[in-house]
Amino acid sequence: MKKYLSFFRLRFSMGLSYRAAAWAGIATQFVWGGMEIAMFLAFYREEPGKFPMTIEGIISYVWLQQAFLALFAAWMLEPEVFESIKDGNIAYEMCRPMKIYPMLFARAMAMRISRAALRCLPVILFAVLLPGPYGLEAPKGAGRFALFLGAMILGVLVTVAFGTLIYAVTFFTISPEGLRLLVTSAMDFFNGAIIPLPFFPDKMKQVMEILPFAAMQNVPLRIYSGDLQGNGALRAVMLQAFWLAVLVAAGWAVMARAERKLTVQGG
Template sequence: MKKYMTLAKMQARAVLAYRLNFVLSLFALMFQLFAMLAIWGVLLGSGQNLNGFDWAHMKAYLLVGFLCGALVSQSADWRMAGRIQDGMVAIDLTKPVDYQKAQFATVVGGAWTEVVTALAVCAGVIAWTGAVPTPGWQGAALFALSLLAVLPLKFLIVYVSALACFYTQNYLGVHWARLVIVSLFSGALVPLSFFPEWVQQLAAVLPFASMSATPALIWIGQLRGAQALLMIAAQFGWVVALWLAARLIFRHAIKRVTIHGG
């Protein structure tokens, strides 16, 4: 455990050393947030209510989606993929640590800056556009528990997509495909209740809604009590399933590593 804590601390210091890179990695996500706020502000700003969402609840939903999306920034994404593509993963494999756990520890080390930056942006939006609904203490506790599952869940999605670099040198296509799929089925931009029934049913059997829609719906009160606990259990169930699946994928992918020289 001490080795992984050291890795987390090293990444925390690295983020501080390369602050501009970190901010730029979140720029696209912030632009996306402001664009969606502008669109939904026009649709709901004059008092309309669509599918149980008024402007205040939609704003809260989008801000939670932004917070979840800020976790595991694109810098972590490309760092893992880049080390596989340029062969530096061979050095990583010589270290006396579990590769998957080491990558997760590195992501955890940078998470505090992602959370602080995302909260600062959310506070700015609230100060600019007005307050958002807040849950009671029970809802807040459920939200915190749900949010706790988002970091490992998002890491695993990113980690598995990065492992594709063992099979292809064109990670950009994999990266964009993942962004599109996650954006659609996580409900981060548009609540899943606005989609056709078949999309909602498909999203229900995929892990992506657990990355954004579940904590957002808990925050605005559309998921409560036993139903919220059931969805949180599904989140942690996906974490366990994807963690094991990632280990199997890595075990197969690592056979493709070729080290030249002595």
């Protein structure tokens, strides 16, 4: 555990030392969020009756999405990992006294959390300070906030578990780059990064909500914005836990096979 923590600290202070980059990133995410909200408002003005979420809800959704972008973004699948699997350098990692699966898992976790830690607070702070309907609302009730936190943690874990499963599958493909492209765009589409799931047609939405992609950012952001409540919210969180278990088990199994394959080939 200690080595993961020190890895995290290193990443975090590395991020901090590039202060201009940090400010630029925060500003970019802020403008991006603002544009996104302006876009949804444009649709709202046109036909308010057809809007599937509340205005405050979608605005909170967008701000939280921006604040925690690094936690859930599909493009955070690291090209270097794909590269090292392709050219076989990953074999060096096998010499270390760590299993590959937890190593890659922890590495992805540290990447995402350290990046998000730097940026989320300023974005949230700005968003809270914005006037009227444009701002991020305060959480409604301690219970729901607690559920939101739980769903956040599960969501990040599912995202990372999915990514690590993809790394494992990479050992068995001829074109890691192609796989990365496909997975990234599928993730973006199905996890609610392009448009939140409630905006899809009902039948589609019902299917999408069961998929593992929906267990990523979709659940926590919609719990916070009040779109998922009561039993529905609980069911969604349980589904997250289910997917986490499945993805970790699958990732672990595939990685074990990959390790055997590597050993047989001699790296």
